[in-house]
Amino acid sequence: MIKRFIVLLFLLALGLIFTQLLVEYIPDSELNLTAHYYAEHTAQDIGASNIVTAIIVTYRGLDTLGEVTVLFLTAAIVGLLLSKGNYKGKSLQRQLPQSGELLTTGSHLLVPLILLLGAYVFINGHLTPGGGFQGGAIIASAILLILLTDPLRKFSHTLIATIEATSGLLFLFIGVLGMIYAGGFLDNRLLPVGELGTLFSAGAIPFIYSLIGLKVGAEFSSMLVNLSETEGS
Amino acid sequence: MVIIAMVTGFILILMGLYGALTNTNILRMIVSFSVANTGVNIVLVSVGYMHGRTAPILDNAVPLAEASTRIIDPVPQALVLTAIVIGLGITTLMLAYAYKLYETKGTLDISKFSELKW
Numbered sequence: 001m002i003k004r005f006i007v008l009l010f011l012l013a014l015g016l017i018f019t020q021l022l023v024e025y026i027p028d029s030e031l032n033l034t035a036h037y038y039a040e041h042t043a044q045d046i047g048a049s050n051i052v053t054a055i056i057v058t059y060r061g062l063d064t065l066g067e068v069t070v071l072f073l074t075a076a077i078v079g080l081l082l083s084k085g086n087y088k089g090k091s092l093q094r095q096l097p098q099s100g101e102l103l104t105t106g107s108h109l110l111v112p113l114i115l116l117l118g119a120y121v122f123i124n125g126h127l128t129p130g131g132g133f134q135g136g137a138i139i140a141s142a143i144l145l146i147l148l149t150d151p152l153r154k155f156s157h158t159l160i161a162t163i164e165a166t167s168g169l170l171f172l173f174i175g176v177l178g179m180i181y182a183g184g185f186l187d188n189r190l191l192p193v194g195e196l197g198t199l200f201s202a203g204a205i206p207f208i209y210s211l212i213g214l215k216v217g218a219e220f221s222s223m224l225v226n227l228s229e230t231e232g233s
Numbered sequence: 234m235v236i237i238a239m240v241t242g243f244i245l246i247l248m249g250l251y252g253a254l255t256n257t258n259i260l261r262m263i264v265s266f267s268v269a270n271t272g273v274n275i276v277l278v279s280v281g282y283m284h285g286r287t288a289p290i291l292d293n294a295v296p297l298a299e300a301s302t303r304i305i306d307p308v309p310q311a312l313v314l315t316a317i318v319i320g321l322g323i324t325t326l327m328l329a330y331a332y333k334l335y336e337t338k339g340t341l342d343i344s345k346f347s348e349l350k351w
Contacts, residue, residue: 039301051289074322
């Protein structure tokens with residue numbers, strides 16, 4: 001009882017702070033200096049229609065590399081934590097019920113379409129609202145649908161790891177090429193910037209974001225597969 | 234508009250923290266943390282919103298010359314994109330640890346794990 005009281009007191013204090021923030025909040029009417037720079041210079045310097053993509057892949061490319069590394073670490077730790085159980089060779093304790101006709105047929109229809117949408121989203125990351133992380137998550141959702149249909153289905157860990165490692169290495173390789181042939185690490189002007197709004201524009205951004213999409217998709221898939229393989233043990 | 238989004242975000246944060254602090258089931262705590270995480274993301278995105286402007290994508294709706302007066306702040310959006318992905322990673326890690334804890338003790342009740350309590 002006293003514990004709940006302390007919790008409520010804490011939340012009340014936090015709520016007061018939030019209210020204070022909300023009352024004193026004045027929305028900006030102009031872009032601040034950084035955002036203004038991005039708005040003015042993205043089109044000439046980077047050539048990407050989507051300014052958020054330009055920030056993530058080029059202006060803040062190094063941070064994105066760090067983010068992908070964090071994701072990789074997460075996937076590796078999840079694999080490490082959950083893989084032990086598989087080697088014991090436990091047989092399935094309980095029989096899983098059949099998944100329904102609707103789910104099975106629906107997933108056969110939808111999985112290719114979802115994979116296609118994921119690829120579309122990360123290839124067009126520099127033109128439309130989307131990109132590697134979103135596309136990767138969409139691809140992983142197709143894997144999730146397959147796993148919902150058949151929770152005991154085995155995925156090849158080698159294949160997932162190969163896709164993940166190859167795209168990660170290529171991402172780094174493009175970054176280093178940018179250092180040699182363009183302005184710096186992960187500079188997208190490695191390739192011609194091209195015309196704003198076309199598919200082959202924005203230099204190396206479509207390639208970098210596709211690689212990020214594959215890597216993120218593989219990482220999310222490996223997390224899902226690892227979590228799913230705890231089923232039945 | 235922006236006030237509604239912010240209030241929603243703050244309420245989600247408070248709800249999530251309340252759930253995480255009062256529940257003893259680890260899975261419920263993980264769900265609560267996800268709710269709080271969503272609230273933080275909503276607040277961050279709403280900070281970048283400006284009335285009467287459009288998304289930071291240069292197309293027919295946003296002529297190049299007027300870009301800086303027509304688009305909203307792209308920086309919070311890039312930040313939240315990162316935050317969502319990392320939040321997902323954290324949730325997965327929590328789920329994996331929860332599974333390991335269940336495997337060792339056979340329970341998901343956090344009050345049964347008293348080894349590190351002083």
